[in-house]
Amino acid sequence: MKVAILGYGTVGSGVFDVLTENRDIIAKRVGFPLDVKYVLDLREFPGKPVEKYLTHDFRQIIEDPEIEIIVEVMGGIHPSYEYAKEALESGRSVCTSNKELVAKHGAELVGIAKDHSVNFLFEASVGGGIPVIRQLIRSITADEVEEVCGILNGTTNYMMTLMRETGATFEEALTDAQDKGFAERNPAADIEGHDACRKIAILTSLAYAKQVDYEDIYTEGIVSISDIDVAYAKAMKRGIKLLGRSYLKDGTVYAMVAPCMVRKKNPLYPVNGVYNAIMIRGNMLGDVVCYGMGAGKLPTASAVVSDVIDAAKHRHVNIPILWEKEKLVLGAKDDMDGKFFVRVAFADADKARALFPIAKEISILECEGREFAFVTEVMSEKAFSDAAEKIAVINRIRYEI
Amino acid sequence: MKVAILGYGTVGSGVFDVLTENRDIIAKRVGFPLDVKYVLDLREFPGKPVEKYLTHDFRQIIEDPEIEIIVEVMGGIHPSYEYAKEALESGRSVCTSNKELVAKHGAELVGIAKDHSVNFLFEASVGGGIPVIRQLIRSITADEVEEVCGILNGTTNYMMTLMRETGATFEEALTDAQDKGFAERNPAADIEGHDACRKIAILTSLAYAKQVDYEDIYTEGIVSISDIDVAYAKAMKRGIKLLGRSYLKDGTVYAMVAPCMVRKKNPLYPVNGVYNAIMIRGNMLGDVVCYGMGAGKLPTASAVVSDVIDAAKHRHVNIPILWEKEKLVLGAKDDMDGKFFVRVAFADADKARALFPIAKEISILECEGREFAFVTEVMSEKAFSDAAEKIAVINRIRYEI
Numbered sequence: 001m002k003v004a005i006l007g008y009g010t011v012g013s014g015v016f017d018v019l020t021e022n023r024d025i026i027a028k029r030v031g032f033p034l035d036v037k038y039v040l041d042l043r044e045f046p047g048k049p050v051e052k053y054l055t056h057d058f059r060q061i062i063e064d065p066e067i068e069i070i071v072e073v074m075g076g077i078h079p080s081y082e083y084a085k086e087a088l089e090s091g092r093s094v095c096t097s098n099k100e101l102v103a104k105h106g107a108e109l110v111g112i113a114k115d116h117s118v119n120f121l122f123e124a125s126v127g128g129g130i131p132v133i134r135q136l137i138r139s140i141t142a143d144e145v146e147e148v149c150g151i152l153n154g155t156t157n158y159m160m161t162l163m164r165e166t167g168a169t170f171e172e173a174l175t176d177a178q179d180k181g182f183a184e185r186n187p188a189a190d191i192e193g194h195d196a197c198r199k200i201a202i203l204t205s206l207a208y209a210k211q212v213d214y215e216d217i218y219t220e221g222i223v224s225i226s227d228i229d230v231a232y233a234k235a236m237k238r239g240i241k242l243l244g245r246s247y248l249k250d251g252t253v254y255a256m257v258a259p260c261m262v263r264k265k266n267p268l269y270p271v272n273g274v275y276n277a278i279m280i281r282g283n284m285l286g287d288v289v290c291y292g293m294g295a296g297k298l299p300t301a302s303a304v305v306s307d308v309i310d311a312a313k314h315r316h317v318n319i320p321i322l323w324e325k326e327k328l329v330l331g332a333k334d335d336m337d338g339k340f341f342v343r344v345a346f347a348d349a350d351k352a353r354a355l356f357p358i359a360k361e362i363s364i365l366e367c368e369g370r371e372f373a374f375v376t377e378v379m380s381e382k383a384f385s386d387a388a389e390k391i392a393v394i395n396r397i398r399y400e401i
Numbered sequence: 402m403k404v405a406i407l408g409y410g411t412v413g414s415g416v417f418d419v420l421t422e423n424r425d426i427i428a429k430r431v432g433f434p435l436d437v438k439y440v441l442d443l444r445e446f447p448g449k450p451v452e453k454y455l456t457h458d459f460r461q462i463i464e465d466p467e468i469e470i471i472v473e474v475m476g477g478i479h480p481s482y483e484y485a486k487e488a489l490e491s492g493r494s495v496c497t498s499n500k501e502l503v504a505k506h507g508a509e510l511v512g513i514a515k516d517h518s519v520n521f522l523f524e525a526s527v528g529g530g531i532p533v534i535r536q537l538i539r540s541i542t543a544d545e546v547e548e549v550c551g552i553l554n555g556t557t558n559y560m561m562t563l564m565r566e567t568g569a570t571f572e573e574a575l576t577d578a579q580d581k582g583f584a585e586r587n588p589a590a591d592i593e594g595h596d597a598c599r600k601i602a603i604l605t606s607l608a609y610a611k612q613v614d615y616e617d618i619y620t621e622g623i624v625s626i627s628d629i630d631v632a633y634a635k636a637m638k639r640g641i642k643l644l645g646r647s648y649l650k651d652g653t654v655y656a657m658v659a660p661c662m663v664r665k666k667n668p669l670y671p672v673n674g675v676y677n678a679i680m681i682r683g684n685m686l687g688d689v690v691c692y693g694m695g696a697g698k699l700p701t702a703s704a705v706v707s708d709v710i711d712a713a714k715h716r717h718v719n720i721p722i723l724w725e726k727e728k729l730v731l732g733a734k735d736d737m738d739g740k741f742f743v744r745v746a747f748a749d750a751d752k753a754r755a756l757f758p759i760a761k762e763i764s765i766l767e768c769e770g771r772e773f774a775f776v777t778e779v780m781s782e783k784a785f786s787d788a789a790e791k792i793a794v795i796n797r798i799r800y801e802i
Contacts, residue, residue, distance in 0.1 A: 018543050018685050028610075029542050029723065123540075129686045131540035138539070139524075139532035141430050142419050142706035209429075267692070270671045284419050284703040285530045285693070291668070292689035302685040305543035313721070320714070322430065 001034050001312050004061045006083060007074035008041040008050060011097050011124070014301025015071055016050055019308070026305070030312045037067060040074075058083055062090060069311050071304060072096040081105050088112045088120060093311035097124035097304050103198040107211045107325040114318045121307035121319075126152065126199045129299030130292040131306070132278045136206045137321055143282025145207040147247040150278035151271050152199040154294040155183045155190040156222050156242045160259075161272040163230045164239065170226055182274055182295075193221035193242065193257045200244030203278070204255050206321070207246070210328035212255065218333040220258040224395055228366060232341065232373060233261050233397075235364045239269050240397065252331040260398045261341055334382035339401050343373045343394040355387040375399050402435050402713050405462045407484060408475035409442040409451060412498050412525070415702025416472055417451055420709070427706070431713045438468060441475075459484055463491060470712045472705060473497040482506050489513045489521060494712035498525035498705050504599040508612045508726040515719045522708035522720075527553065527600040530700030531693040532707070533679045537607045538722055544683025546608040548648040551679035552672050553600040555695040556584045556591040557623050557643045561660075562673040564631045565640065571627055583675055583696075594622035594643065594658045601645030604679070605656050607722070608647070611729035613656065619734040621659040625796055629767060633742065633774055634662050634798075636765045640670050641798065653732040661799045662742055735783035740802055744774045744795040756788040776800050 003019065005012050019026065019036055027033040038061050039053040058079075061067055070087040072094055074080050080101045084094045089112060096102065101109075102125040113120035123133045127150070136145070151157050158180075159173040168176065174191065177183035189195045201214035222242050233240045238261040246255035262269050267289040271277040276294025281287050293299035310319065339359065344352050349372035352358070357377040367373065371394065376384065378401060388396065404420065406413050420427065420437055428434040439462050440454045459480075462468055471488040473495055475481050481502045485495045490513060497503065502510075503526045514521035524534045528551070537546070552558050559581075560574040569577065575592065578584035590596045602615035623643050634641045639662040647656035663670050668690040672678040677695025682688050694700035711720065740760065745753050750773035753759070758778040768774070772795065777785065779802060789797065 014685075022543060022545060022685065025545050026543060031721075129683075130689055131536055134535070134540050135532055138711075139535050139707055140703075141710045142423060142427060142703045144423060144426050267671075270668075282530075282703060284415075284423065284699045284706075286697075286700050288531055288691065288693035290689065290691040293687045296687075298685045299687050302541075302543045302683060305685075306540055309542045310539075320432075 001032060001068050002037040002066045003034055003069045003071060003308060004038040004040065004067050005036060005071045005073065006040045006058070007072070008039050008043070008045065009073065009075070010297045011073040011300050011304065012039065012041070013050070014297035015073060015304050018298065018301045018305045026309060030309055034308060034312055037064070062086060067092060068315070069093045069095065069308055071308060072098060072101070073304065074098070075100070077101055077104060084109055084120070085112060088116055088118055091116055091118055093119040093121070095121045095304055095307035095311060097122070097300055099125040099195070099198045099202065103201045103214050106202060106205060107323045110321050110323045111325065117316050117318050119311045119314055119319050121310060123307050124300045124303035126202050127276045127278055128154070128292070128294040128296060129303050130276060130278065130290050130294065131303065132203070132290055133206065135280065135288070135290060136203060140280055140282050140285060140288070143284045145248065145280060146283055147245070147281040148200070148203045148207055148278065149243055149245040149268070150200070151241050151268055151276050152196040152244045152278070152294070153190055153242060154274035154276055155187070157271070157276070158182050158274045160222065160225070160240055160242065163227055164234065167227055170223070191221045191223050193219040196242060196244040197257045200246055200255060200257060204246040204253065205323055205328070208253055208328055209322035210324050210326050212328050212330065216330050217255045217257060222259050225259055225397070226395070229395055229397060231364050231366055232362060236261065236362060237264050238262060241268055243268070249331070253328060254331040254336050256333065256336065258398050260400055262400045266400060334380060336381045337378055338381070339378055339399040340376045340384055340396050341373070341399045342376065342396045343371050344391055345394070346370050346372050348372060348391055351391055355390055402433060402469050403438040403467045404435055404470045404472060404709060405439040405441065405468045406437060406472045406474065407441045407459070408473070409440050409444070409446065410474065410476070411698045412474040412701050412705065413440065414451070415698035416474060416705050419699065419702045419706045427710060431710055435709060435713055438465070463487060468493060469716065470494045470496065470709055472709060473499060473502070474705065475499070476501070478502055478505060485510055485521070486513060489517055489519055492517055492519055494520040494522070496522045496705055496708035496712060498523070498701055500526040500596070500599045500603065504602045504615050507603060507606060508724045511722045511724045512726065518717050518719050520712045520715055520720050522711060524708050525701045525704035527603050528677045528679055529693070529695040529697060530704050531677060531679065531691050531695065532704065533604070533691055534607065536681065536689070536691060537604060541681055541683050541686060541689065544685045546649065546681060547684055548646070548682040549601070549604045549608055549679065550644055550646040550669070551601070552642050552669055552677050553597040553645045553679070553695070554591055554643060555675035555677055556588070558672065558677070559583050559675045561623065561626070561641055561643065564628055565635065568628060571624070592622045592624050594620040597643060597645040598658045601647055601656060601658060605647040605654065606724055606729070609654055609729055610723035611725050611727050613729050613731065617731050618656045618658060623660050626660055626798070627796065630796055630798060632765050632767055633763060637662065637763060638665050639663060642669055644669070650732070654729060655732040655737050657734065657737060659799050661801055663801045667801060735781060737782045738779055739782070740779055740800040741777045741785055741797050742774070742800045743777065743797045744772050745792055746795070747771050747773050749773060749792055752792055756792055
């Protein structure tokens with residue numbers, strides 16, 4: 001069976017490598033070999049093994065009846081969306097790692113695949129090599145999903161780990177992540193939480209079988225987290241993690257992306273560096289947590305190729321994915337409950353005590369006499385922001401109950 | 402579609418509850434409802450909801466053409482094996498949580514299911530609610546599996562956690578586990594490692610698509626682990642875990658079940674209490690770790706029902722599972738390499754120094770002047786046991802490299 005790869009960037013070259021290096025074992029599992037016939041890229045790669053598969057023209061791929069599976073790893077929405085759609089409509093399965101595409105057009109493309117008895121698969125779009133999509137749609141099928149919560153972005157987790165372990169400032173951690181190639185030169189998508197937001201939108205859509213628009217999810221990145229916040233977290237034996245989370249409460253689904261001070265006992269607490277981890281809670285199953293490399297060339301490519309294998313094994317058979325286009329209306333952020341860690345100026349201590357229900361006060365040497373820091377009792381986001389408006393808050397971070 | 406449940410013990414009653422309580426959501430995912438028609442048990446349950454489904458006669462089930470899926474949760478080999486075989490041969494899918502049955506007859510029953518275009522599924526046989534079987538056979542398909550390593554027995558992990566956290570002796574921990582219902586009155590299968598052994602045999606069979614006989618796997622339980630050993634582990638900032646492990650080295654598969662002192666950085670280190678966790682390492686993917694409730698009525702039942710759902714969605718279609726009857730010959734235990742933590746009498750210190758390549762010496766207050774304890778350099782099991790024969794060893798525990 002012949003495969004075309006759209007895009008020879010990090011993931012695309014990884015897919016090429018996995019299909020080539022593990023060719024025999026893959027052929028054994030599928031029942032026949034899977035061979036790359038084309039790699040679409042605008043660039044040339046003279047002297048590289050990929051050279052003889054290169055094409056600059058998508059038409060050459062789409063018009064070749066031998067091609068049965070198309071791997072889309074270009075990123076972005078255009079022309080990924082148009083290519084994926086045309087591929088599915090022409091009876092090819094499409095496997096992608098493109099979270100923007102999946103978050104934006106997943107429901108539609110899943111529907112088109114179904115109509116044409118092919119498959120639109122996207123395991124690598126969330127959690128890199130962690131098989132969380134299959135877990136949600138094919139393993140945890142006997143349960144009502146009560147909660148999905150994960151560390152969904154490796155870059156920011158790397159930065160938070162570095163700040164924790166070395167006392168680095170936010171800027172130092174970002175520079176280090178960029179130097180190591182974990183963060184892009186323009187790191188906004190990671191540090192502002194947009195990447196995690198698209199991923200929790202996809203997971204929530206699959207958990208509840210409807211379309212969750214990522215624009216509807218309240219999203220905060222880690223840009224406000226300072227070394228001082230990390231020092232407070234340490235003093236409270238907690239870790240700050242950027243969490244993408246959604247949960248079902250009284251029939252309504254709520255979702256948010258925000259940093260959170262998690263307890264030492266939280267299974268996500270020990271997940272450090274570029275690792276990702278996702279906890280899924282079922283009403284019968286309890287918690288299942290899965291973790292692994294959330295990004296990186298080969299782990300992500302391995303996930304893409306596992307989809308290619310699934311597509312090959314399901315030739316002309318659609319693997320059902322429940323994801324309706326109907327929009328899932330999320331509960332209002334204001335109605336979400338939680339505790340908050342808050343820092344205000346020392347002079348505002350009495351004012352803060354009057355404004356917030358305080359569960360405990362905390363001080364660290366670095367800020368003694370300058371700041372008043374505390375953890376609130378459980379309160380709604382609305383009640384919190386109403387109170388916070390009346391006082392100059394240095395920073396506040398959500399705090400696991 | 403009608404389902405029969407063989408056995409109304411802990412798991413069987415859980416399966417009944419999950420199918421009943423989550424009936425609507427399951428019907429949505431399958432496309433039609435799944436209803437229990439029979440529950441086979443020798444006992445009566447007067448006044449309970451299950452009463453009207455009870456039968457004492459397997460013939461009544463097997464002769465009812467309405468029954469398409471049979472859930473085997475009786476445990477043991479006889480008559481589970483005969484029932485499962487007859488059910489598959491008569492065109493019914495079988496879903497089981499019975500690890501003895503799967504470890505012993507898995508390859509054969511998988512083959513019979515294939516021949517009859519039905520399914521033999523056994524997600525719940527390893528790791529309770531953790532979907533590790535699907536991960537191995539359906540998710541991590543693009544990789545050569547290099548290692549599988551897990552905490553596969555919740556009872557012993559509970560005991561090790563208790564000993565660690567409270568300083569309890571082995572006997573106290575066992576009594577506590579029995580009082581809480583985590584350990585059986587006859588705890589041999591758990592504490593001697595047989596349960597973990599069957600599970601790693603199943604996982605290894607699936608990883609390498611051949612039959613691994615559990616009798617071939619060197620197995621040590623936790624019966625020799627004392628509170629003193631736990632104190633040493635603590636002093637070295639390590640945790641003692643009963644690990645089932647298999648790995649591929651130079652084309653040969655090795656497997657073992659034994660307690661091991663794992664590093665704090667090991668993803669299995671923070672897995673405490675009755676939780677199970679399994680790490681799978683792929684040659685492309687790196688490590689994926691999954692953890693959750695390894696036992697318990699509802700988590701295990703949820704996994705069984707996820708198989709029932711798969712069977713229902715694949716009516717008359719066999720889901721391929723690569724598991725040949727051909728025996729996988731494991732590498733010799735003697736050839737396995739590792740480090741060892743060793744305790745000998747204080748008077749034997751010089752003798753030990755002459756016999757073993759010692760990486761570091763360790764002492765704890767409780768044993769000062771009475772014992773000489775050390776960690777070896779990496780050495781083969783053979784070299785270790787040859788040396789250990791020449792000296793009175795109080796205890797030795799494998800030590801993560």
